[in-house]
Amino acid sequence: MPELPEVETTVRGIRSFIENQIIEKVTVRHSKLRWPIEKNIQMILKNTVISSVTRRAKYILINTKKGTIIIHLGMSGSLRIVDSNTVAEKHDYVDIEFSNQFILRFRDPRRFGAFLWTDKPVMNHSLLIHLGPEPLNKQFNAEYLTKQAESRNVAVKVFIMDSKVVVGIGNIYAAEALFIAGINPKRPAKNVSKKEYAKLVVAIKMILRKAIKKGGTTLKDFVNSQGNPGYFALHLKVYGKSGKPCENCNKKLELISLGQRSTVYCPQCQK
DNA sequence: CTCTACCCCTGTCTGC
DNA sequence: TGCAGACAGGGGTAGA
Numbered sequence: 048m049p050e051l052p053e054v055e056t057t058v059r060g061i062r063s064f065i066e067n068q069i070i071e072k073v074t075v076r077h078s079k080l081r082w083p084i085e086k087n088i089q090m091i092l093k094n095t096v097i098s099s100v101t102r103r104a105k106y107i108l109i110n111t112k113k114g115t116i117i118i119h120l121g122m123s124g125s126l127r128i129v130d131s132n133t134v135a136e137k138h139d140y141v142d143i144e145f146s147n148q149f150i151l152r153f154r155d156p157r158r159f160g161a162f163l164w165t166d167k168p169v170m171n172h173s174l175l176i177h178l179g180p181e182p183l184n185k186q187f188n189a190e191y192l193t194k195q196a197e198s199r200n201v202a203v204k205v206f207i208m209d210s211k212v213v214v215g216i217g218n219i220y221a222a223e224a225l226f227i228a229g230i231n232p233k234r235p236a237k238n239v240s241k242k243e244y245a246k247l248v249v250a251i252k253m254i255l256r257k258a259i260k261k262g263g264t265t266l267k268d269f270v271n272s273q274g275n276p277g278y279f280a281l282h283l284k285v286y287g288k289s290g291k292p293c294e295n296c297n298k299k300l301e302l303i304s305l306g307q308r309s310t311v312y313c314p315q316c317q318k
Numbered sequence: 319c320t321c322t323a324c325c326c327c328t329g330t331c332t333g334c
Numbered sequence: 335t336g337c338a339g340a341c342a343g344g345g346g347t348a349g350a
Contacts, residue, residue, distance in 0.1 A: 048343065122343050157327045159344060
């Protein structure tokens with residue numbers, strides 16, 4: 048499941064291969080993703096130059112003069128740079144072939160991802176316009192979170208996973224950050240103090256930076272990369288470890304469900 | 319506005 | 335060992 052660090056790693060990995068390159072050919076092998084892929088995408092993109100590759104939340108934005116390709120990796124998607132000899136496999140749904148002979152290949156076995164086109168200012172797109180701040184920006188801080196939480200009764204974990212509040216905090220990092228900050232994920236968001244939010248903000252930024260740094264170590268081999276180690280390279284303290292002893296206090300980690308998402312926490316350390 | 323339930327899909331895991 | 339069924343998971347959306 049690509050989380051923000053994996054998406055950022057992907058952006059950094061593909062950027063140098065495709066920026067300023069001309070699209071020669073687009074192949075769509077399966078257009079039914081989260082939303083259908085634009086039917087004329089081949090025609091629209093042919094001979095178009097990539098001006099930049101950026102990211103907003105977990106959306107990868109491939110910008111051109113004519114418009115922007117918006118890609119979301121969903122939970123099983125990946126984007127890789129391959130050469131023209133690399134045979135497409137079962138779930139490789141889109142290829143963008145460039146004049147430098149490299150191919151940007153989109154794979155998404157579970158098809159929760161998206162591959163969209165817009166010719167309007169991309170930040171006004173309905174998927175992006177209501178998004179909250181990036182977690183690594185300065186505007187994401189304790190004051191902001193406390194203010195946002197004022198009228199919110201939802202569990203604090205659900206709250207920080209709400210993309211209108213802050214983007215890019217997936218299930219894994221939400222659980223990990225709450226553990227590090229010592230906050231019980233079930234608590235109503237409005238009852239968490241500013242002091243506690245300050246701790247949470249630090250934890251979120253720390254864990255995301257750390258994960259991006261780890262992801263970055265694979266950049267050099269991105270062309271041949273067979274997958275994304277991403278958070279697998281991180282030492283996870285609670286996610287996927289229910290029933291195991293807490294590494295702080297040895298008490299059994301508990302598994303609960305919040306907002307239809309599995310949530311692991313330590314009932315002793317997280318108050 | 320806030321919140322919950324549901325849906326899209328398939329690889330992996332569990333139980334028989 | 336094989337098969338069926340349960341489950342996970344991002345995030346948009348309908349409806350309460």
